[in-house]
Amino acid sequence: MSTAPEPPVRSDFIREIVAADRAAGKHGGRVVTRFPPEPNGYLHIGHAKSICLNFGIANEQPGGICHLRMDDTNPTTEDPEYVQAIQEDVRWLGFDWRDKMFFASDYFERLYDFAVVLIKKGLAYVDSLTADEMRRYRGTLTEPGQPSPHRTRSIEENLDLFRRMRAGEFADGTHVLRAKIDMASPNINLRDPVLYRIRHVAHYRTGTSWCMYPSYDFAHPLSDAIEGITHSICTLEFEDHRPLYDWVVEQCETPRRPQQIEFARLNVTFTVMSKRKLLDLVERKLVNGWDDPRLPTLKGLRRRGFTPEALRAFCEAIGVAKRDATVEMQLLEHFVREDLNKRAPRVMAVLRPLRLVIENYPDGQVEQLEAVNNPEDASAGTRRIPFSRVLYIDQEDFKEDPPKQFFRLAPGREVRLRYAYIITCIGVVKDPNTGEITELRCTYDPETKSGGAQAQRKVKATIHWVSAAHAVDAEIRLYENLLLTDPAKIPADQDWTQHLNPRSLERLPSCKVEPGLASIAPGTSVQFERVGYFCADPDSKPNQLVFNRTVTLKDAWAKLEKAQTPR
């Protein structure tokens, strides 16, 4: 398979390094990257940035390839369910690892051998301090650490102890294997980091073959080296692990020496990205599972109606750099709108129905009116929608006492019904007890039918509608920001969930949508004209459709209204 490399749309400091390395013949001119998630949670949009970067770079280079590797060195939190989900998400995003799917757990035996090499070189030792003691010996940010009393164990004793650790002779926490580097290093990562810890826990892939597991700092660089990774791209917090990364590949004398490069992770306003917080939301049932459309998980975004194209365009637009950055949610929304505007068929849906009767329209008459499916795409064609005497319009499109600049329906006013007629409101029916408006009485002008003689007449507004007798029932779920505050601005001593937006989900159970939608497949995106982009939810049933609002349309009136009513 020799697909031509894709030209990079824009460059960044990492692509510059890769290009320079390639030009200089470093790594034999090869470019091999990897995306190395730990299968202990679901992927989110921050991972998407990393996926787009790693696969993007590989795809741009002749012969370049990106591996998918499960960094599964901690059996206590990992699960095959996540492995499955991660693969689905990466594929859904549009990337292909071909046959390069790997597991760090497949390297356990080789990793063990590397550890033995280190011990034999006098560069690793078995320590028997408790976790607490080890912490005290480590020193602090400003004070050097002290050597463990076990630091001087003989190579023979270390070899023996390490073998017995593997054999299962010791309980959890009684011994660890540590690198022997420098307890006085100003870089705390170099103060004899732990390489192996005992955990009598079954691993989801290796079962009970092992009762000790390598740490990230040991397994990661070696996994990269084993796979021949050339550029090991990770986030900023690993920057001061790089000397350790280099030490491990150097001292283990691996034939290949990958190079670690760090970039700033993605933050997005009004949402959370940390695994801990996401898990918190799911476990405390503050959201409805990992695919809750309010979550920035890829599963959540997919269910919400975000497309892979939009996500990739977003990841490209945000760039790659080293400074901490928080991208505005509006940028993400911009890219879904841009994508869906080109592709989503237009349909009409009424979210909060208000009954409207056209007094001079013949009772029992039904017309099939022609409507354009997508003004941005002529090939999408047209469809027929039924029109009759009794309709529903959205409550928002009528005001008994319209404010300035409100162009829609009001007593005595006329508006166009999209693809239909111009109507005039001649009466308002109210519930005698509550005063609530229950029905609008209108007349229509038969000459103003769409495409007809008077159709060109200018009116201030066009509103959407559905025919009451023909409409299909639907539940529509509206979403807003998960948080009211940017997580970065929440004080650390505060429970961040206090800042959750109580209106992040609003269910509208009694919506009416046009009949053509009756058999829409879950996952399909449409535009509800004048309202927003929506995606059919898997909860949909034949006579009870469910839609998720992906994003609103830009709304000039909402902005005006907000400006007019100072709080």
Add this chain to the structure above:
RNA sequence: UGGGGGAUCGUCUAGCGGUAGGACGCCAGCCUUUGGAGCUGGCUACCUAGGUUCGAUUCCUAGUCCCCCAGCCA
């Protein structure tokens, strides 16, 4: 107060000694049978102070501020 990083429009991001550019956002207007889309115009930035230089966002010096690190997590 140790070490590692980073500071450019409101937000991301470009710049590699020679007029500070792009995207989102915002504002104004045009257009419109979606107050959508589209189009036009506009808005706002080099952390500070010195120095080198004909010329500094870029190089040097000294500060300031922000982020990360004291897991047997990754």
